[in-house]
Amino acid sequence: MWNRLDWDWDYTMQFLPHMFSALKVTIAVTFASFAVALIGGLLLAMLRRARYKGIAYLAGAFVEFIRSTPLIVQAFFIFYVFPISFNLVLSPFTAGVIALGIHYSTYLSEVYRSGIDAVDKGQWEAAKALNFSRMQTWMRIILPQAIPPLIPVLGNYLIVMFKETPILSAITLMEIMGVAKQFGSASWRFLEPVTMVGLLFLLLSYPSSLLVRYAETRLNRQRGS
């Protein structure tokens, strides 16, 4: 009667609808935090090249700090500590988007940085000689050259972030892992819900990674390499 490796289909059918609707939360939190990370990472990368060395240094220190502490600790801070320390109450979704988004913005800032460093220094000089402002130089000259080659790497980070979202169940976000934990702890049957979570991630991640690989080969062909 304790044979927990027997798959219980009735039980599965019971939680699966909840899991499917929670999948929407998983996907929404993934894209929202990816958007935060895309913009935040770009800002950090640009700040690290700021003319004022103080700003560049602060941005660098922020990146190192975030990258050197665990995501789950940051999520706990934003969700459980901020309401008390700063009187800032956030929904699990918002807190999750901020935590995951900012955490990955530090990784993406490194990705952007590699792309920006790959742009020839002569491009900056030509832009200056033509009297483009710093912002115009970024927007019109540097980023249009730096970003396209990064698209596959950015796509991979989207998938990585997608697979990181279960961490947010720790701050009560009802994404699919949250649902699995809820049903699991109520019935003491974790096999089915956790298996389904893994399966759902596999079903979505794998095709996405194929898509990224396809985009990469196309891009490489375009650039003639």
Place this chain on the structure above:
Amino acid sequence: MNMRSDEKPIVRYRNIRKSYGDLEVIKGIDLDIFPAEKIAVIGPSGSGKTTLGRMLMTLEEPSSGTIEVDGELLWHKKVNGKLVRADEKHLHKIRGKIGMVFQHFNLFPHMTILRNVTEAPVRVKGMSRKEAEKIGMEMLDKVGLIDKKDNYPSQLSGGQKQRVAIARALVMDPKVMVFDEVTSALDPELVGEVLNVIKEIAREGKMAMMLITHEMDFAREVADRVIFTADGRIVEEGPPEQIFEHPKSERLQNFLSRFMAKV
């Protein structure tokens, strides 16, 4: 020394020095360039001639000394009679009077040729795209590349790229233009087409030109005045005939003889 003392210089270097760490590459240079004057700067590699042009284009900041452009300080501002480092706004204003063509062209690879030439007038000068394209086409015509307007830089030869870079700088209508060893990265057979374009522009006359070059025949033909730099100083200057036919200093004599021997 020159016959233009009644005229106001467009560029005025005063006691300019430049160091990188312990290495001083410019050791006190005074130089006036007059409106529409064509000066050629020659000298051995490492003599500081490229740095001289780059400081005028605001790509490198002098360690000390001042540069004036059209009567205004470039790197400095006077506040209560004291010189202070100019802010970006001031640099932006003065920089509009200066143009530069680079050794490695530095065209924007993600833009068509026409776009390369029109982007700055539209974004920086606020010109309408139509107006910019009209002027851009004129300049592309001048450098003989109007049929390449829809191509991308990667589809052009080195000589063609450099001609586009010249058109791109001309569109901004600078008062003084720095040509920094613009043929040094070119295959020998492509040098001529670029020099011809520059000669043509020099003939038109209204813009001052600072030609940093290793092409002695070209310097002789185009320049009103030749500056010979060595070890971070101006060693000798004068009209081309004097510099090339009757060099006074031993440094210049050695430089020229070695140069001729190489060619």
